[in-house]
Amino acid sequence: MTEDSPFAPRPLRQLPDAQRLVMTSQELREHGVSLAAAHERCRPGGPWQMPLPGVFLLHSGPPTGEEVLHAALGYIGGREGEAVVSGLAALALHGFTGAPPLTALDRVDVLVPRTRRLRTSGFARVVRTHRLPRPVELAGFPVAPVPRALADAIARLPDPLAVRRLLTEAVRGGHCDPQAVVRELARARLLGHPHVAAAVDTLLVEGRTMAEERLLETVRTAGLPDPCWNVGLWLPDGPFLCAVDAYWPEQAVAVEIDARAPRQRAEEAGRAEYDRTRQTLLGLGVTVIRVTPRKLRESPEQQVEAVRQALRAATGRPPATYVVVMPR
Numbered sequence: 001m002t003e004d005s006p007f008a009p010r011p012l013r014q015l016p017d018a019q020r021l022v023m024t025s026q027e028l029r030e031h032g033v034s035l036a037a038a039h040e041r042c043r044p045g046g047p048w049q050m051p052l053p054g055v056f057l058l059h060s061g062p063p064t065g066e067e068v069l070h071a072a073l074g075y076i077g078g079r080e081g082e083a084v085v086s087g088l089a090a091l092a093l094h095g096f097t098g099a100p101p102l103t104a105l106d107r108v109d110v111l112v113p114r115t116r117r118l119r120t121s122g123f124a125r126v127v128r129t130h131r132l133p134r135p136v137e138l139a140g141f142p143v144a145p146v147p148r149a150l151a152d153a154i155a156r157l158p159d160p161l162a163v164r165r166l167l168t169e170a171v172r173g174g175h176c177d178p179q180a181v182v183r184e185l186a187r188a189r190l191l192g193h194p195h196v197a198a199a200v201d202t203l204l205v206e207g208r209t210m211a212e213e214r215l216l217e218t219v220r221t222a223g224l225p226d227p228c229w230n231v232g233l234w235l236p237d238g239p240f241l242c243a244v245d246a247y248w249p250e251q252a253v254a255v256e257i258d259a260r261a262p263r264q265r266a267e268e269a270g271r272a273e274y275d276r277t278r279q280t281l282l283g284l285g286v287t288v289i290r291v292t293p294r295k296l297r298e299s300p301e302q303q304v305e306a307v308r309q310a311l312r313a314a315t316g317r318p319p320a321t322y323v324v325v326m327p328r
Helices: 025-030 035-041 065-076 087-093 146-154 160-172 178-187 194-221 262-266 268-283 293-298 300-314
Strands: 022-024 049-052 055-057 084-086 108-113 124-129 136-138 141-143 228-234 240-248 253-257 287-291 324-327
Touching (some): 022 025, 022 065, 025 055, 049 065, 055 065, 065 084, 065 108, 065 124, 065 141, 084 087, 087 108, 087 141, 087 146, 108 146, 146 160, 146 178, 160 178, 160 194, 178 194, 178 293, 194 240, 194 253, 194 293, 194 300, 240 268, 253 300, 268 287, 287 300, 293 300
Parallel strands (some): 108 124, 253 287
Antiparallel strands (some): 022 055, 049 055, 084 108, 228 240, 228 324, 240 253
16 A cells, blocks of 8 residues: 555645644554554653643644644544533633633533543543533634533632623623523523622623613614603503603604513513503503514614614504603
8 A cells, every 4th residue: 555545644744734733542543653652752851742641742842722622622532513612711712801811721621412421631621411502613613602601611610700700791792692691500500609690680780781782873873763762651640651771752662672581581470561561552552662682782783674664654553642751
């Protein structure tokens, strides 16, 4: 068999730099390097090193962050989609400034199916889970979405300030909505921790504030008439109806930002109260458009179009019952 044969081992010197820096023992054998020869090169003072069992770093200096991830994933192996980087390493790949750089991490969390029988070794921490998330690809690595990465990171962070910084950055940096984070924290049973619960309260307030600012910017950018912002609606004889984020009195069109977590929206009492209020407003001729922070972030044009259509439709219907508009 010649070197030109498609089944011949490919010499290491012919591999791209990125590929030949970190290799497993199986990959080395495929390129004509025996396990004994690999171990020989990893002796003290040798040109190689073995940071994890069966994984070789083909130089003697400290690994880069990319090499650390390649080594961790090489050690864990498995089929495609069955090893997902999570925790602080994933947040670093998502661009979080509050997460340490990859080279500063003592451990890299890698999610694997619950059925895998693999132990944590060195900096590769194996995290078995029943809920393996669908990864996103970042820098060529399979990475957990931000909400899951946050939950996995916070589960191992005892510092309340670090928890608060990461949650705040997730929202302010536009990485995800607070509701998605709260949902993951609830699934991980972390909301019962006092420092997590306190940070979540701040997170939800932060998320609502940003949603209100986004709604203001969206309405004005679209050239819609200015509404009354952040007002309460009352009947003329006094009973309070509800608070809305924007209201166009002449057209009787209201916009309400629903910043509750999905779990709160699903509660029976909350749904019943919302339905009663909505029916009351509809009976008075008031059109209510309900939006979520996620919709405002991901599809602002659609939300604007819904408001625009409601304002146009108001010109062809009977006048709405008079309601009192007051600042809240």
